[in-house]
Amino acid sequence: MNNQIYGIRAILEAIAAEQPINKIFLQKGLKGELYLELEAVIRKNGISRSYVPVEKLNRLTRNNHQGAVAQISPVSFHDFENLVEKIIQREEKPFFLLLDQVSDVRNFGAIIRTAECSGVHGIIVPKTGAAPITDDTVKTSAGAVFNIPIAKVEHLKDALFYLQSSGIAVVAATEKADKELYEVDFNRSCAIIMGSEGKGISASVLNLADHQAKLPLLGSIGSLNVSVACGIFLYEVVRQRRI
Template sequence: MPESNIIFGKRTVFEALENDVQIDKVYIDRDNQFMENIKRKVREKSIQISFVPIEKLNRLTKGNHQGIVATISPIKTLDLNSLEKSIIDNNFNFLILDSVTDTKNFGAIVRTAECLGINGIIISKSGSSPINGETIKSSSGAIFNIPIFKVDHIKDAIFLLKANEIKIVSADEKGENSIYDYKFDRKTSIVMGSEGKGISKSILSLSDNILMIPMKGKVESLNVSVATGIFISELTKEL
């Protein structure tokens, strides 16, 4: 069974049910006496349900399942044309991820972006985190509620945003200006890079502003999902 078609955890499966994700089958630990709300929703939607030994769930998910696993159709992603349509619909606040490959970080970023009102997340078809069960669980199901635009090249998306007068603000620890001294424009999108390499020079060169988060402790940098949360929070509080 392909991992990309598996989701697990009570919150994640519940969010999938709430958002009409196409669920093929639900597996529940046969010794679990709880999750009645989930069982009821599964039956209401006429989804096949199977009560199985916990060992089967462990094999499907490496043990991190909270007693429930479901198989779903792959998460739908959107293309560059869809991004253009979204901009036409007056959406300006996108999060661009350059080479963020860790699934847990990606999931946490998706959760934060959805919670704080980002209009969509832009990733590259290559060199990005896969969208699999780990990603979906880390997002607590938020990935079902936010558009994911998967493009051939990040630059193409940035050129499109800039052509529509959307400012590009990038996060870099060597940025000359503090994020706390910057006033975000309503039409702004944010670029975040991987923890190891940061944002590539070619992407940074397209930025309208490059900002850093001042570090006051002994640790020199933040986890990318935490840093992303700070940037999104600063952006959305100005809107």
């Protein structure tokens, strides 16, 4: 799978053509009018970027990269509002999954696979800080990444407000909750938020959720891998809707 574009002009053209770009690596300390134009376009489009030494770019490609290498996503992302409206019109009980800064590509792939199998109608991730869709993501998802809509948003908080205003209850998965997930009514339009591997759901997002729920942990370990925890939450929705 060819998932790289190199060269400043080529990357500018890819952005203009709305190619799904995961991330752009830029050479530290580089100057020049075209380079500054690329920086401005990256900022305007909210594309994730990293400033790296030239050695990093040389490892990414042996071609003449001109100080810039872009990683292309193997799938196209959906417009968030259009996706939500389409699902609301089509489904009696919309079911969404939001991921707050889940950054491991294999965890992301495993979550996508479980979400597709459990009937999630769409996955929503932030444009920055989220795991990219790479070859490893595709492999771990067992190809499910091609079967479920994924939308990127500037801020998850705005996505929460939009979902709530559309009549969709937002449930945050957090060990800080007072009640367990089995006490939450999922037999309705709902969206589940899962947090990052290390920090969980950010406080600003957590406070906006309609409900908070936790998993019962009966052993000595205080948490589960996010993809495992996500699977339990998603299949509790399936269980309740099949009763």
